[in-house]
Amino acid sequence: MITTSQLAIELQNRLNNFAGTLNGRDYKFIIRTNASDYEHSTGGSQKQLATLLINGLLIEQTSTPIPLKGLDSVLLLQTLNILIPSDTTGAKQNRIEYAMNALNAFVSDVAGNAGNLSDSDENNYAYILSVSTPYVGQETIESEIGLCVPVSLQVSWQLIKDGVLANNVTMKMKAKGSAANPTVVVLMDGAIVRTRTGDSSNVDGSEEMKTEVTQQGLTIKVIMPYKRGDVSAMLFRDMLTGALQRVYELSYTDGDGDTVQGVSASWDVVAREITASLTSGKGITVSATLEIAR
The missing domain is CATH 3.30.2000 (STM4215-like)
Structure with a gap:
């Protein structure tokens, strides 16, 4: 201890x-x-x-x-x-x-x-x-x-x-093909969801169901403060101009690279939805729902 x-x-x-x-x-x-x-x-x-x-x-x-x-x-x-x-x-x-x-x-x-x-x-x-x-x-x-x-x-x-905290998570993001270095996402809140769909059928002579997965998808949601010169500014601009076809490079790790190795992954993603919260007296927040680019 x-x-x-x-x-x-x-x-x-x-x-x-x-x-x-x-x-x-x-x-x-x-x-x-x-x-x-x-x-x-x-x-x-x-x-x-x-x-x-x-x-x-x-x-x-x-x-x-x-x-x-x-x-x-x-x-x-x-x-x-x-x-x-x-x-x-x-x-x-x-x-x-x-x-x-x-x-x-x-x-x-x-x-x-x-x-x-x-x-x-x-x-x-x-x-x-x-x-x-x-x-x-x-x-x-x-x-x-x-x-x-x-x-x-x-x-x-x-x-x-052996706990993993959201504070341990580091996400980095940039526009795909950009020469700029990836920017660390200041993560206020977020979620990662993988969904699967499939065809289900009864097993003969049994109450069991058999499901064959036919499709799956990964959705990543990030909420961050809107900052100048930050990835949040790029997302905010894309929201205003309608450039949701942009492909981003996104990486994830929950280790510190030293004491704890953690889990790491990276994807090419597109924004399915970008919203901004505008409340008087408070900082603007940008919320982006990202999906794997096809």
Whole structure:
């Protein structure tokens, strides 16, 4: 099973994707599972370090197995307490803004809040990660850290052994014959349906039916935000101009190419239907129903 220490490292890596510099000095997050492991972030020892350390403590609150037979899945609720050094900027206001910018960017990175982890037995777990907005406390003094401001976030994980998430799916698309590279489809929602039709007949002397498949078809539906210079713009333009005869190259994979190989496929497709949702105050979405080109 995935350990709390592994989850702490995953959060640390994600947070450090948004870390930066403060007064010419790099800063980074260090997430622990034991408060005794806090590292000095101010004082004599810290001032000689090239990197400013922001300590965090990940505390597990509840662990709830999901009761579905044949599914190894658990829901974890945790609290992430972060102590942001507040005497490093020399300013009297916005003393922790440097770290709050990174925390807010991390929380806003909803599209990235899914992935895969492996335990010590090489079992693969897909995860879905949700994080609350930060709650900022009052400035205080911590013995190991010095003057700092505590910030807490509520963290929830759903771990699914050998699970495949829609977030793992990557679809790429371009006009067939185009010299341009395929564009990644920003998939908000979608579906893949294979239908078969056939002739059915009774088996002599039995209540069984025998069906001979005569035709089958594959339909792929994708819903994406309308973006400039994107495959969604090409579909939107084709919808307006009536160019539904265009053939597209579409590829699908649900692996990451590293830890998990997944399933991959590619097709030449045409759009049977393209619709756009226009709602005041909201972004335009493009929905395309695609079929195999003949």
